[in-house]
Amino acid sequence: MKSLRGVGPVQSVLWAIALVVLIVLPFTSAPFRVEQYITWMTIAVAAGGLNLLTGYNGQISVGHGALYGTGAYTVAILVTDAEWPLLPTVIAAAVVCFMVGVIIGLPALRIKGLYLALVTLAVATLFPLVIEQFSDLTGGSGGLTLTSEQLYRGSIRDRRVKWESPIDGLASDQWKYFIFLGISIVCFVVIAAIVKSRVGRSLVAIRDNETAAEVSGINVSRTKIITFGVSAGIAGIGGAMFALNKGQVNPTSFTLTLSIYLLVAVVLGGASTVIGPAIGAVIYGVFIDVIAPELPETLESATPLILGTLLVAQMLMAPSGIVGWFHDLTEKVSRRRQGGGKQDKNVDVTVTTHEVVAETDLETDPGGFHP
């Protein structure tokens, strides 16, 4: 893997451990858990796409749930209406969402910051209604179910698709897991490649100072529009994986809540770090799927309260997210150990996290004056 080049021995070991864990996991978990892991992957991929836009490029989208939903519906419509085979629909979803992203990216050139957040919030709210409005295509509130013909109770019937594993000893959920793990890794490798490339540096430059970026020869408009498209395309892949994993789409799966969760995953894990959104998605998934159901019943309905409080607290205390916080911590430790003399040799990603930290240093008074 390209991204492993120049990585120290300790890092390689940790990557290897992570890889082993990801491979072993489906064999040690119940099938329903494996399907939940796949859901976390879909959120991770979509959050990774959102991170390109919001973390690296500074365009805030509270509406990526709508793009995720567009990807999911693209898959469902292609499979149910046009009878496409399952996996090619992922590519179609990416293309459709890329185009939708470019279209949304055009007005986003003029609408920035909090105002863009406002518009995208409205998009997220509107999405399920659009689905209901065009129910002839989308199935309305009943949604669409991905079916195939199966033999049951003596006759051939349309039933929910199953992922038949071609490999002996690999259960259907495990097979599905590895397919989606593969797609997710590809997405993150692409994201990492974009971030490390010159394009990635222009994204950050535009975020930090648009005029300066323009002066230094970056085509700001084109870059921003294409970023919106790519980000949307990746979110669409996440949504496509969702539809294929669940075998169904339904408007209530794509409400504003989903968009908020994607944003939470990005910020919690660490905006403008490649792996941050994946970590945020997993933490969020663990919270919702593993911890919340175990809470005593009176606290179960308190999950939004806990989540909201954590979010505010994190923004105030560790605004660079878990990866940023973890990085600061290890850096402090290594500085102390090495007398602070030696520089971290892997600076490239570090720079971006540092910028976020610097940018978010707490300031109690916007006027800079304490009464």
Add this chain to the structure above:
Amino acid sequence: MSTNWKGLAALGCALVLIGSACGRDDGDDSSSDSDNGDSSSEEGAFINPSEDCDAYDGTAGVDGDTIKIGTIRPADGPYAIYDQVTSGLDAWVESTNANGGVTAGDGNTYQIELIKENDGYDPGRTPELAKKLVEQEGVFAIVGVIGTESNKAIRDYLNDECVPNIALATGSTEWGRADEYPWYIAGLPSYATEASMWVDYLEETNPDAQIALLYQDDDFGEAYRATLQKEIEGTDMEILAEQSYNPLSGGSTEAATVSLSQSGADTFIVGLGGTPCPATLTFMPDTWTPETFISVTCGGNTALSLAGGKDVGVLLAQAVYEPGDPADQDQPAVQEFMTNGAAGGLDEGQLTGGISSVGWSFGALFGAGLEESDTVDRAAIMNTLFSLEDASFGLIRDEMDITTDGGEDPWPLEGFRIVSRTADGSWEEVMPFNNKNGESNEIAG
């Protein structure tokens, strides 16, 4: 990529922790002996598990004298009100256990353990929770899952696994397809049957009714609409105007109601659930006084207390005793519910609200199946529930002829009476109970 490895490692560690916490059982649970369901394999029974199930385990979830059941409902989000239904189910379980348990047909007395999962009314989440209940918790049956779409989302899975899904908390006409999905039995009457009762009443009282229809823009409202259209065909009745309403839309039903009020209709059908139903009554202009029908889903005190007094005189097709109705207070079923429901943890508002009592009846339907079956076996219970003969359970009215016959007649509840709301919160009968046994599927078309 320099800092990212740390993150990835952290991700890996987290995953290992979760993985090990719920380690997969290598020996497949469901492959254990399948020869214990003698009664279930009877000749001629509706379900024959040895034919329909790959790896049938009829007694999964039965551990000594405890039977584990599961349910899925929204506990947060905009539909969290339906959690009140599950509170009723919970109260049935609690009070049944406190009173010693259910004495099943095999002569043993069982305690019930209820495990509740929260899908937030998102059918995208329901399947994994159903699988969790079956795979991890190992429940015997699933009872009272809320919502048409949520139940549809787990239908193939539960039928493949041969896990009973009893007393679905929805009246979608989908549940008439028992031949295809024999492990599903509805807990409410079909919405279509309800609508046909309205038409029956109108035929007697207002044969050339001019109808204004406001219906919820989903499977539930569509069932009302389709049935009305079908049932008034060939009569002098007419749907003069109709409007749909989507609860997600962010608007109220006010514009739709006001628009319908201008149609000149003399009959108003409010095919809505939840708060929009009583809210619609408050939006009706004083100048418009049609005969108004409301959906059975908002016939309880909790919903109608939101109507600000404008619920007086509305009509309803009613199938159950209303614990909040002074006229029903003397019914033994109601008295039992008031006593045991309170002991099971329901507060005053829940007892008389008309929502939790529905969930109570769901539990009672499961209990009835358990009591009437010769053995405690998944298929045996389903076969029992699909061959009921004038049974009775929970808060269902005595006039109801609860009779089922497999795929021929899969609906336990098919009768209603028409009642009118009085100023003191009672329901007054305006058309006597009518059983439409075995007709629900035909009505639904």
Add this chain to the structure above:
Amino acid sequence: MRPSRKRIWGSDAKSLSGRGPPVNNFLEILVVGIGNGATYAMLGLGLVVIYRSTGLLNFASGELAMFSTFIVWTFWNLGFPMWLAILGGMLGGFLIGVLVHKVAVSPLGDPHERPLAVVIVTIGLFLGLNGAAQLIWGTVDKRLDPWFGVSQITVGGVAIAWQKIGAVVVLFVMVLLLWALFKFTKVGLSMRAVASNSESSALCGVSVQNMLMLGWGMAAGIGTLAGVFSAPNLGLGTNLMQLTLVFGFAAIVLGGFDSILGAVVGGFVVGILSSVVPQYITVFEKMPLAPAFILILAVLLFRPQGLFGSKDVARV
């Protein structure tokens, strides 16, 4: 069973067939729109007050209004007269607003420097307030009686609920009060000074932090009224304001983010459009939110300062 899906959107026969004659109910629908518009305007006023004092778009303001409406309900349910309950709720909202500003918002600094942080914190508040309300008041919608009762008067054949007339009157009283506050009182002048230039007003002895806190508190108090007028229509539940918020935003986008008059005009326009358009244009039938959205997009693209906003809003 669901009928098989047709692929042509336009040929959806059912949306056309059942409609009553559209002409004779326009006035009635207009009245509905004006009633809703008054509510959106109230929510919009709260947003404007926050924007004026802190430059922030508050995504939690709907939930703040919902929460304080529950406080109103609690007082009212205890037997307090409605006006007193509303005052109690406004005061409660005020205190929560002040607290929110102090704890969560003021440490963030200039909202337009760090938009992502603002979005995340206000969304965190959104989730938190919603969860807290469900924890405290449960999942069953509460009945809050209309402040001005359920009776109606008929004007020229059109029935108008007194509640609607009351909403419009309350809105105008509120606008007058706000106008007087900003125009004539020392506090109001200080708030305006802080908003336009916090550094120099600090030098003049104005307590910037106190003024910002006051802005948040006032906004939350005003939002309470939006909740009080929405709750009887929608039922008082935790999702009371989630979608109403978008209408409120549409109102202030149209009117201009910092204009009180704009919020009022914008509120009525949005209220009327979102009631009338779905009744007449089939493609918007199920999306009353869509006209509001198109309005937001169009105004931000072509006239970012809105109808009545000051020009410098456009700079961002």
